[in-house]
Amino acid sequence: MTSLSDTRLASTADGSDRWPGNFGRAMRAEWTKLRTAGGTGRLLLLAVALTVAVGCGTAKAVKCPDTGCGQDAVKLALTGVTVGQAVVAVFAVLAVSGEYGTGMIRTTLTAVPNRITVLTAKATVLTAVLLASGTAAVLASLLAGRFILPGNGFTAEHGYAPLSLADGPTLRAAVGSVLYLVLIALLGLGVATAVREAATAIGIVLGLLYLFPVVTQVVNNPEWQRHLQQIAPMTAGLAVQATAGLQELPIGPWAGLGVLAAWAATALLAGGLLLRIRDA
Numbered sequence: 675m676t677s678l679s680d681t682r683l684a685s686t687a688d689g690s691d692r693w694p695g696n697f698g699r700a701m702r703a704e705w706t707k708l709r710t711a712g713g714t715g716r717l718l719l720l721a722v723a724l725t726v727a728v729g730c731g732t733a734k735a736v737k738c739p740d741t742g743c744g745q746d747a748v749k750l751a752l753t754g755v756t757v758g759q760a761v762v763a764v765f766a767v768l769a770v771s772g773e774y775g776t777g778m779i780r781t782t783l784t785a786v787p788n789r790i791t792v793l794t795a796k797a798t799v800l801t802a803v804l805l806a807s808g809t810a811a812v813l814a815s816l817l818a819g820r821f822i823l824p825g826n827g828f829t830a831e832h833g834y835a836p837l838s839l840a841d842g843p844t845l846r847a848a849v850g851s852v853l854y855l856v857l858i859a860l861l862g863l864g865v866a867t868a869v870r871e872a873a874t875a876i877g878i879v880l881g882l883l884y885l886f887p888v889v890t891q892v893v894n895n896p897e898w899q900r901h902l903q904q905i906a907p908m909t910a911g912l913a914v915q916a917t918a919g920l921q922e923l924p925i926g927p928w929a930g931l932g933v934l935a936a937w938a939a940t941a942l943l944a945g946g947l948l949l950r951i952r953d954a
Contacts, residue, residue, distance in 0.1 A: 864941025
């Protein structure tokens with residue numbers, strides 16, 4: 675009769691993991707690595723600071739002198755997400771590529787032989803960290819916009835109520851922006867797991883985010899422009915921030931965030947598959 679200890683040893687030997695025990699250990703290990711890696715904390719602070727600073731700068735620069743000036747106040751306050759996401763992507767890539775650069779990945783996979791468990795633990799820790807930091811950045815941006823925008827004409831007289839999470843579209847934009855940053859991190863994680871090398875992974879992720887809008891502007895056909903906007907991870911994903919002119923968007927707010935989720939899921943699936951079949 676096989677004892678429980680023999681079963682556990684066999685499980686470790688054949689590379690399978692016992693949930694939730696091994697997953698919990700893997701998560702603790704990933705959190706420790708992320709917390710103690712040089713520069714990760716500074717990158718997160720930079721992402722939050724850039725997001726808030728750019729949002730404040732945009733809110734300060736844009737004026738609304740007349741009623742119905744055609745601006746989306748919530749989206750203006752959250753403009754910084756388009757800049758902060760670049761730092762988030764770099765942060766997520768370094769969470770994986772740093773281990774390959776130092777060879778630490780071999781130790782990780784020795785401690786937790788099931789590679790999908792390792793990737794899932796990394797994704798879970800990244801999600802938790804970005805939910806916290808993304809929430810801080812988004813709330814600070816909206817708070818700054820609430821105080822800055824009325825001084826630039828975004829007043830009740832011009833058709834703009836003060837920014838508040840009690841307003842449904844504003845709440846949706848805030849929650850969607852946090853989820854957007856989480857999905858950018860997961861996209862970076864998947865790409866980095868697939869290609870392993872930091873510079874290449876960062877180039878791919880930033881190219882997906884920022885080159886699509888450039889290509890869209892080059893295309894002259896309005897129908898093709900619309901289709902490109904509907905599949906571009908940044909353009910589609912950031913539709914979730916819109917609170918005005920929704921009928922003019924190339925894709926709906928939640929549908930657009932779903933497009934970004936599909937990009938992130940595809941990257942994670944590709945990364946997970948390559949992680950399983952390749953040597954460390």
